[in-house]
């Protein structure tokens with residue numbers, strides 16, 4: 001398992017937090033996500049053989065948010 005932290009722009013409420021969580025947890029290989037509204041970021045634990053940072057970032061952007069890093 002691998003862990004990455006991605007900075008996100010555009011989350012304003014718990015609804016946004018849940019949206020980000022939901023899209024990420026639908027990706028196969030994603031084990032656990034922890035979204036922080038205050039820190040505007042998500043920490044994702046994932047299986048690097050099934051998914052990667054590119055796909056994770058894409059899913060966040062597809063959900064309507066901006067990836068900062």
Ligand SMILES: [Cu+2]
Pocket residue numbers: 011012013014015016017
């Ligand atoms: Cu919101």
